[in-house]
Amino acid sequence: MKEEKRINKEESIITAAEKVFNKVGYKNAKMEEVAKLAGITKVTLYTYFQSKENLYMALTYRGFQKLLNGYYQIIDKYKNEPGLISSLALLNKFMDFSTENFVYNEALLNYFSTIRSADENKLTDALKESIYFKKMQDIHNLIFKLSAKEILRGKSDGSIINSFDPMFLSLHAWTMIIGYSKVLAASGNEDTTIFHIKMKDLKNLILQTAKIVLINNIDIEENLFEL
Amino acid sequence: MKEEKRINKEESIITAAEKVFNKVGYKNAKMEEVAKLAGITKVTLYTYFQSKENLYMALTYRGFQKLLNGYYQIIDKYKNEPGLISSLALLNKFMDFSTENFVYNEALLNYFSTIRSADENKLTDALKESIYFKKMQDIHNLIFKLSAKEILRGKSDGSIINSFDPMFLSLHAWTMIIGYSKVLAASGNEDTTIFHIKMKDLKNLILQTAKIVLINNIDIEENLFEL
Amino acid sequence: MKEEKRINKEESIITAAEKVFNKVGYKNAKMEEVAKLAGITKVTLYTYFQSKENLYMALTYRGFQKLLNGYYQIIDKYKNEPGLISSLALLNKFMDFSTENFVYNEALLNYFSTIRSADENKLTDALKESIYFKKMQDIHNLIFKLSAKEILRGKSDGSIINSFDPMFLSLHAWTMIIGYSKVLAASGNEDTTIFHIKMKDLKNLILQTAKIVLINNIDIEENLFEL
Amino acid sequence: MKEEKRINKEESIITAAEKVFNKVGYKNAKMEEVAKLAGITKVTLYTYFQSKENLYMALTYRGFQKLLNGYYQIIDKYKNEPGLISSLALLNKFMDFSTENFVYNEALLNYFSTIRSADENKLTDALKESIYFKKMQDIHNLIFKLSAKEILRGKSDGSIINSFDPMFLSLHAWTMIIGYSKVLAASGNEDTTIFHIKMKDLKNLILQTAKIVLINNIDIEENLFEL
DNA sequence: GATGAATGAGATTTCATTCAT
DNA sequence: AATGAATGAAATCTCATTCAT
Numbered sequence: 010m011k012e013e014k015r016i017n018k019e020e021s022i023i024t025a026a027e028k029v030f031n032k033v034g035y036k037n038a039k040m041e042e043v044a045k046l047a048g049i050t051k052v053t054l055y056t057y058f059q060s061k062e063n064l065y066m067a068l069t070y071r072g073f074q075k076l077l078n079g080y081y082q083i084i085d086k087y088k089n090e091p092g093l094i095s096s097l098a099l100l101n102k103f104m105d106f107s108t109e110n111f112v113y114n115e116a117l118l119n120y121f122s123t124i125r126s127a128d129e130n131k132l133t134d135a136l137k138e139s140i141y142f143k144k145m146q147d148i149h150n151l152i153f154k155l156s157a158k159e160i161l162r163g164k165s166d167g168s169i170i171n172s173f174d175p176m177f178l179s180l181h182a183w184t185m186i187i188g189y190s191k192v193l194a195a196s197g198n199e200d201t202t203i204f205h206i207k208m209k210d211l212k213n214l215i216l217q218t219a220k221i222v223l224i225n226n227i228d229i230e231e232n233l234f235e236l
Numbered sequence: 237m238k239e240e241k242r243i244n245k246e247e248s249i250i251t252a253a254e255k256v257f258n259k260v261g262y263k264n265a266k267m268e269e270v271a272k273l274a275g276i277t278k279v280t281l282y283t284y285f286q287s288k289e290n291l292y293m294a295l296t297y298r299g300f301q302k303l304l305n306g307y308y309q310i311i312d313k314y315k316n317e318p319g320l321i322s323s324l325a326l327l328n329k330f331m332d333f334s335t336e337n338f339v340y341n342e343a344l345l346n347y348f349s350t351i352r353s354a355d356e357n358k359l360t361d362a363l364k365e366s367i368y369f370k371k372m373q374d375i376h377n378l379i380f381k382l383s384a385k386e387i388l389r390g391k392s393d394g395s396i397i398n399s400f401d402p403m404f405l406s407l408h409a410w411t412m413i414i415g416y417s418k419v420l421a422a423s424g425n426e427d428t429t430i431f432h433i434k435m436k437d438l439k440n441l442i443l444q445t446a447k448i449v450l451i452n453n454i455d456i457e458e459n460l461f462e463l
Numbered sequence: 464m465k466e467e468k469r470i471n472k473e474e475s476i477i478t479a480a481e482k483v484f485n486k487v488g489y490k491n492a493k494m495e496e497v498a499k500l501a502g503i504t505k506v507t508l509y510t511y512f513q514s515k516e517n518l519y520m521a522l523t524y525r526g527f528q529k530l531l532n533g534y535y536q537i538i539d540k541y542k543n544e545p546g547l548i549s550s551l552a553l554l555n556k557f558m559d560f561s562t563e564n565f566v567y568n569e570a571l572l573n574y575f576s577t578i579r580s581a582d583e584n585k586l587t588d589a590l591k592e593s594i595y596f597k598k599m600q601d602i603h604n605l606i607f608k609l610s611a612k613e614i615l616r617g618k619s620d621g622s623i624i625n626s627f628d629p630m631f632l633s634l635h636a637w638t639m640i641i642g643y644s645k646v647l648a649a650s651g652n653e654d655t656t657i658f659h660i661k662m663k664d665l666k667n668l669i670l671q672t673a674k675i676v677l678i679n680n681i682d683i684e685e686n687l688f689e690l
Numbered sequence: 691m692k693e694e695k696r697i698n699k700e701e702s703i704i705t706a707a708e709k710v711f712n713k714v715g716y717k718n719a720k721m722e723e724v725a726k727l728a729g730i731t732k733v734t735l736y737t738y739f740q741s742k743e744n745l746y747m748a749l750t751y752r753g754f755q756k757l758l759n760g761y762y763q764i765i766d767k768y769k770n771e772p773g774l775i776s777s778l779a780l781l782n783k784f785m786d787f788s789t790e791n792f793v794y795n796e797a798l799l800n801y802f803s804t805i806r807s808a809d810e811n812k813l814t815d816a817l818k819e820s821i822y823f824k825k826m827q828d829i830h831n832l833i834f835k836l837s838a839k840e841i842l843r844g845k846s847d848g849s850i851i852n853s854f855d856p857m858f859l860s861l862h863a864w865t866m867i868i869g870y871s872k873v874l875a876a877s878g879n880e881d882t883t884i885f886h887i888k889m890k891d892l893k894n895l896i897l898q899t900a901k902i903v904l905i906n907n908i909d910i911e912e913n914l915f916e917l
Numbered sequence: 918g919a920t921g922a923a924t925g926a927g928a929t930t931t932c933a934t935t936c937a938t
Numbered sequence: 939a940a941t942g943a944a945t946g947a948a949a950t951c952t953c954a955t956t957c958a959t
Contacts, residue, residue, distance in 0.1 A: 490814075491814075541915070544915070548914070548915050551914050551915060552914075552915050555914070555915070569803075572803070572872070575872060575875075575876050576796070576799070576872070576875055576876070578876055585713075585714055585715040585718065587717075587718060604885075607885065627895075628886070628887065630885040630886070630887060631885075631887045631891065631892070631895070634873065634884065634885060634887055634892060635892060635895050635896070635899070637869065637873065638866055638868075638869025638870050638872070638873055638892065638896065639865055639866055639869055640869065641868065641869040641872045641873070642864065642865030642866055642867065642868035642869035642870075642872070643865050643869075645799065645802065645803065645865070645868045645869075645872065646802075646861065646864070646865055646868070648803050649802045649803055649804075649805055657861065658831075658834065658857040658858075658861060659855070659857070660855065660857060660858045660861055664858065664910055665858070665861060665862060665865065667910035667911070668854075668858070668862050668903075668908065668910050669862070669865065670910075670914055671908045671909070671910055671912070671914075672862070672899060672902075672903055672908070674914065675899075675902055675903075675906075675908070676895075676899055676902075679902075681895065681898050681899070681902070682898065683891055683894035683895050683897075683898055684894070685898070687775065687778050687779075687782070687897055687898075687901065688768070688771070688775045688778060688779050688782070
């Protein structure tokens with residue numbers, strides 16, 4: 010009961026934070042504003058989330074969970090389809106997610122920027138102590154793993170030809186998604202036009218590109234030019 | 237001060253800022269530290285750069301200039317090669333640049349996150365008044381245009397087959413390299429391994445992928461799956 | 464905070480400020496020092512008093528209140544005495560106050576220098592926004608009015624003969640005591656000697672002079688000399 | 691020649707300073723502004739006057755000289771009149787001077803506030819080193835002495851009866867003048883009305899008061915009231 | 918001697934975070 | 939657990955004053 014209540018409260022706070030962050034961006038957002046919108050005081054806010062960064066991580070975590078849920082749904086939906094299809098569907102899912110969840114997308118991008126393996130000393134204390142940051146670290150690879158798993162299935166069922174390590178292919182797909190979501194962040198939404206180009210077309214080209222990569226063996230040793 | 241002298245001074249300050257930002261990250265960096273490293277006082281620092289954000293934008297601008305210079309060099313170097321080669325070389329250049337210039341890479345990523353067309357209220361006042369931010373806005377599309385130009389040349393010389401709008405192809409390539417640089421930012425450098433995968437391999441796969449896209453006509457209307 | 468508590472806090476800060484200002488003078492006083500002496504931080508100091516000038520005005524206001532209280536006590540004490548006596552007692556009170564409260568004296572002199580009716584552009588922004596400056600402006604004439612009231616009473620009871628407007632006589636008395644307090648500010652205290660003259664003697668002469676003015680009708684039209 | 695040139699320059703700077711100080715007050719005045727108005731740069735200004743305080747002292751000194759000149763003229767003009775007349779004329783002169791020379795008046799008042807015999811440690815270094823401050827210190831008593839001298843002459847010729855020390859009487863007159871000029875500073879000019887009272891009337895009352903004091907013997911031992 | 922640039926000291930502001938009740 | 943007040947760190951600004959050329 011108590012626990013449940015606490016969780017509800019946390020959720021409502023995160024929701025408020027989402028709104029504020031969405032409006033003015035993380036950096037400009039003030040804890041005071043979040044608290045106000047959540048109908049509590051700043052100090053209460055701090056009893057739930059010990060730092061601004063932790064709050065942001067909680068939001069990130071929520072976004073990541075939402076994305077994962079989407080992934081699981083896709084996996085389930087396409088479980089009887091070839092692995093190629095489900096793999097591409099995951100890609101598609103991520104891009105839609107980015108489009109529909111601006112703040113989450115930003116948060117996720119930001120998260121993956123933060124976790125520089127090499128530079129733990131650049132992490133703030135607040136972040137190191139963030140429970141949600143720890144949670145994220147425990148699961149952040151899941152997104153690659155789920156994708157890799159579908160690619161592996163595709164290899165088994167013959168729909169995917171490329172012989173590279175599934176994690177490698179998964180990472181490659183990820184780079185395209187990230188790039189897409191970055192462009193999206195800089196432009197607005199799927200219906201937006203940038204240089205007269207529709208984001209939707211860009212998405213489709215990315216999907217087709219991914220498909221081509223998956224159904225072909227590609228020689229990455231070939232030297233394309235002399236530097 | 238003579239313009240030249242002032243510029244020299246600015247440059248030396250930016251260089252100091254680079255070192256500080258590289259060491260502790262933008263957020264933790266103190267203006268006092270930057271000033272000290274530049275051998276000036278805080279106030280002098282402020283007469284040159286009116287805010288921390290402006291200083292960061294100056295650094296970003298310098299990074300962007302450096303990247304553009306690299307682009308121009310590549311374009312010149314491969315001016316007698318087919319457009320396909322130079323286009324891929326540009327891509328390669330960007331990725332190398334990201335690898336070799338960590339702070340710039342981060343700064344550029346940050347910049348492209350910041351320029352949310354629609355949301356001026358997410359910009360801080362300091363940023364709005366930043367002369368370097370304005371400068372960046374004036375030229376940030378150049379990177380796409382240069383790339384598009386080479387693609388266009390490739391079409392002319394027959395090395396590039398894909399019939400899409402060059403800007404579209406340029407943007408698509410951009411998504412991949414942005415993704416790459418983001419992964420890079422999250423991992424470290426080219427020699428780093430992420431999921432046992434070498435960044436160098438990722439780079440090569442991206443180049444090959446880009447090549448495939450450029451030398452083929454791709455149907456982006458095909459429906460890959462039912463949602 | 465409860466109003467009462469806040470006021471206590473304000474008072475303790477003003478007390479600290481008095482000590483610091485008394486020791487090193489307004490100009491050399493540092494807000495940091497005041498805060499330290501008050502046992503708070505600079506920022507807290509600023510939440511109570513928004514500027515150094517406002518703090519000084521608060522001190523001025525306190526000094527003025529103290530002076531007014533002294534006036535009320537005198538008025539009460541001499542309420543059964545002739546108006547002449549109470550009027551002179553007020554004068555005397557002011558001079559004693561100036562003598563005993565160096566910082567207040569200086570602050571009040573400073574205040575009366577500052578309020579140049581016609582020249583709002585000589586006021587700093589901080590002063591214009593000072594709540595205590597406003598408070599002072601609301602009551603600074605009280606000192607004349609209280610004095611004028613006693614003079615009026617003196618006229619009624621026949622102890623004061625001079626037929627001029629009580630406010631005029633009050634202002635005239637004011638010029639003498641302001642002059643006295645100024646000389647005092649420049650010399651030190653009542654026991655000090657300036658040109659071998661005791662401040663105490665000066666005070667007494669001023670009182671006698673005031674008395675003469677009050678108990679005589681004076682012709683101010685008489686031409687004393689040709690210019 | 692050189693010396694003369696330098697003096698001319700100094701004079702023109704002081705004149706500029708007067709204008710600036712008159713407009714915004716000493717505290718708000720910026721050296722930059724003074725320099726600009728004088729048609730020189732800030733640094734040049736500093737070669738002439740080593741500090742803002744010194745500049746202000748120079749202005750004060752000029753004002754004092756002007757006042758003294760006025761005194762000498764009066765003394766000369768009334769040298770064949772009784773000492774009472776010339777004494778009052780001096781008083782009158784001072785009040786006119788205050789009226790006509792707002793900045794000087796303020797500067798003089800300020801000067802006499804500053805020279806607190808007891809508190810040398812409150813003097814700033816800049817002031818201690820000010821050549822004009824030293825000059826002022828050498829002559830600031832002159833104003834009292836000139837006045838005392840005329841009073842003494844009045845005693846000799848029988849026009850002044852009061853047997854007090856002439857310096858004492860002089861100081862007493864001074865307090866009234868100071869008070870007058872303070873009130874004037876707070877109100878504007880001679881034509882201004884404060885509490886419906888004309889400053890000119892105030893001046894005349896002060897003169898009459900002074901006259902009464904000078905032509906009567908006054909008992910300053912009399913106890914006017916019990917405190 | 919004149920100039921543009923820089924310094925130094927301190928005022929003021931902004932917020933995330935913490936304390937006391 | 940909630941609240942109002944306070945803290946601490948750093949950004950930013952203002953100017954008198956000084957330096958280097």
